[in-house]
Amino acid sequence: MQSKYVIGIDLGGTKIHGAISDFEGNIIFQKIISTCAQDGEKAVLNNIINLIDYIIKESNVQLTNIEAIGVGSPGPLDVEKGVIIKSPNLPFNNFDILTPIQTKFNVPSYLQNDANVAVIGEYLFGQGREYKNVIYITVSTGIGAGAIIDGKIYNGSTYNSLEFGHTVVDLNGPICGCGNRGCIEAIASGTGIARLAMQKVNNCENTSLKKYEKITAKEVFFEAEQGDRLAKDIVDNSLTYLGVSIANLITLFDPQIVIIGGGVAKTGDYFFNKIRSIVKEKGFYPSKEFCKIVPSTLDGNSGVIGAIALAIIEYNKNK
């Protein structure tokens, strides 16, 4: 019997990451291209189709041995119809992205939002492998999350579950991109941390952050580590609120494991120690003791591995 393969596509605002893999998650060929979002929806669709075509050819896998294609995309999506409803950094507007892919390759194709795809990837190939109740959180430009409940992806009633970044944790907090005040995304995302730091610098407060032309969360974490008081206050305040939000998530979902990925989480031990200590303080017994909080080990590849895992899970469901 010949080996079976799937293709995963991680669609982002600046780049598209595609890969072909066997059913054990071993990637045999992969490529990253620019999204070229400014060229419009049809151009981006063509870029995806050409990328899939290129990957198949370079991998020397026969099209008949490719069982499924999984696509992870920012949302909101209509997962059942394969439609990207709209997305801040992509040109799509109620655009059916799956039908043209299925028509071109004659391979069953599946769409899921990027946070759900990431939790599926962790569940099949990452830190969530031995669990059936898994939550994945990404703390990056924005904050998102996805959940596996009893071994199945939890979509919610409108395919918009786990919009964790927009849970309100401080009624008097900063304004979020969504228009609300005090969402955790406004307080603890990379964007939120950088914005708060720039406000403080513009208020002429005393801080070594002044020396940077452009401040991102990375500089704030770095200066906090170097002992800058203001940077440390910003980091501690953000991580305290993030820890409380994660404690609430654990109090509600009672998961076995929370996996955290994304650029801000990559700041490392200080990040994880602080989150764990706040969850211990603010969570509810026994779920707070039972639930592990760990870094993603797929980071960087979590999008494309998640899309591969989506294809495998859907193939197994439908075979």
Added chain:
Amino acid sequence: MQSKYVIGIDLGGTKIHGAISDFEGNIIFQKIISTCAQDGEKAVLNNIINLIDYIIKESNVQLTNIEAIGVGSPGPLDVEKGVIIKSPNLPFNNFDILTPIQTKFNVPSYLQNDANVAVIGEYLFGQGREYKNVIYITVSTGIGAGAIIDGKIYNGSTYNSLEFGHTVVDLNGPICGCGNRGCIEAIASGTGIARLAMQKVNNCENTSLKKYEKITAKEVFFEAEQGDRLAKDIVDNSLTYLGVSIANLITLFDPQIVIIGGGVAKTGDYFFNKIRSIVKEKGFYPSKEFCKIVPSTLDGNSGVIGAIALAIIEYNKNK
């Protein structure tokens, strides 16, 4: 074929409510007795067994036609082992409550915590009948919740999911019974509202609440309705935080319906209008628009109807 019946037991700190019902939820006989918690665990167990015995006899149903017994109890519980781990208002301490009941009647018996039992009741016989993603919230002495996800009760990994009352919504809020600060239970439960009002009265603030010897949430809602400024501020503040917590719950679970019961929710239109308006303001689109927020129609009987529904669901699962 003879009709089939189940028995539901709603175990509370002051009373035990038992009922026998057919599989359509029609109660044919019911009785409420005192728990007599002060007499200890064996005495309470005997009270339950005697109540079941009495209900069977008075209903004239043959024991062989009783298919299952459902017991709802405050937790934490070990649902799989049928054990009440401990409960603030009951004498049980790691007590196996199901084995003696099963041994005595030779009928399969099931245990679930009271909030989960209530959501099962709403799902089978109440406002949740036409939905598969249902959340039930009780706002009473404490605040609790239970969830039906994709048509099944969600227990969580340690059987402690949906400890909604202990999600932290104000880091600088009042101290909760659990020891934490700013849990929604400390701010918006009947106990929380009454405590806040009594503090204000003791601080000699100007309010018509002064005339009461004992202040409960009921008096605070009544005086707020009569135009008392301080009472209205307390009610509005509590319901704002409760609304934000419910908005967060909807943003995470993306349910079809949230059903609210319990004494505080019984205060009526003002309560529901305020909660709905805060969810509209603080929730995330589209889940906040999609999700209905409605009062429980089983209230008062929701415990025993939930225990009946638990018995029916478990019977159907195992038959």
